[in-house]
Amino acid sequence: MRRVLVLNRYRLASAAFHRWIGDAAELYLVNDSARTYRRAPDRDAIEAGYAQIVEVDDYLDDATVLPAARDLIARHGxxxxxxxxxxxxxxxxxxxTEFGLAGQDVASAELFRDKLAMKRRAQTAGIPVVPFAPLGSSDDEVARLGYPxxxxxxxGADSQGVVxxxxxxxxxxxxxxLDDPTAYLAEQYVEHELLHTDGVVVDGELRFFEAWQWSQTLLASHQDASAPTVALTLDARDPRRADLRDLTRQALLALGAPPVTAFHVEFFATDHGLLLNEAASRIGGARIQPALRRIHGVDLAELTARCTVEPRAAVALPPPLAPAGGFLLVYGTPDGRTAAPATCPLPGVADYETTVPLAGGDTMNVAHPELVVSATAVGRSRDEVRSRLDDFNDWFVRSTTA
Structure with missing residues (x-):
């Protein structure tokens, strides 16, 4: 039986590896103590599902996570x-790399994390990218991009530090x-519509794939936090789906995606066609995961974990649960608002979360503390989903005491 170490900073209610692959592997867990399993309703089942659980207090610090992981790997094979x-x-x-284990190595991970190396590799492979230049390179090279x-x-991640x-x-x-300009890159500003794709690739095959269209860019949403951002799945007949699928596969191949990985790839739709913005060998953030569960009945973490443990096993995907779906995000802080409703009564809307204190004085255990409010919705069409998310935003504003 395989022995699997899981590094986890998600809520175990939505990262239930012990249920997904516990029968096929002996599991060990390094967990974020901020998401401690001890508060979970199924604490006993979680404890029984792992051979050992180590929780660390500062999960963002390599100096706390890596020693715990190394100890488990060395002691338990x-x-x-x-x-x-x-x-x-x-x-x-x-x-x-350190222990000679199969899977994504440092070279591949760095290529997906370093946006400059990523764009250079994609450009070399013939994939259209947003024009770029290393910051700190010659003034002429950066100036040729034009302004803004x-x-x-x-x-970076999630548009943090972008100006x-x-x-x-x-x-x-x-x-x-900047302390180190060479840690940055410059890109030509191009008018665009933000699209992205998410799924799981196994040995070069897109085992699962979905494509989305955003109402505004991530940068715009951070600059105007009060404006809700809405992401909707593309229609099944949208011709861009085929182009996005093809470019996603090309990008993953060019960047040396590991044999099994979840992916999140962003594209700019411009007057001159699709341009690759960024690609990640991981699950996308925001509310992509809960939305996919509502639309398709597919959990990307579960699917990736199962394919990692048994890559050649036939993993049957359920039929779609809804023709269309999406999610709404409002970035920022509560700004003094209090007494948010504890539940949302609107039809077709789910996964309601808010950082605004609830009417009873409690607070939610939210997935994304940087969001004032978020929710997912499904429907018979994109228009119905958008209408439901707009209604949700109106309901939240009316129902929250400022």
């Missing part, structure tokens, strides 16, 4: 490491303020 969060992809790769520019960290630069003097100020 672990042969497989599973990790899905942005923080764990490179950690898991380092552990595999987007400056972003090479290893818009409108002229050469502003670029000079931004560059001077």
């Amino acid at each position: 672990i042969d497989t490491v599973i990790a899905f969060s942005e923080y764990d992809v490179l950690r898991a790769a380092r552990l595999r 520019l987007i400056v972003k960290p090479r290893h 818009v630069v409108r002229d050469a003097s502003e670029l000079a100020r931004v560059t001077t303020a």
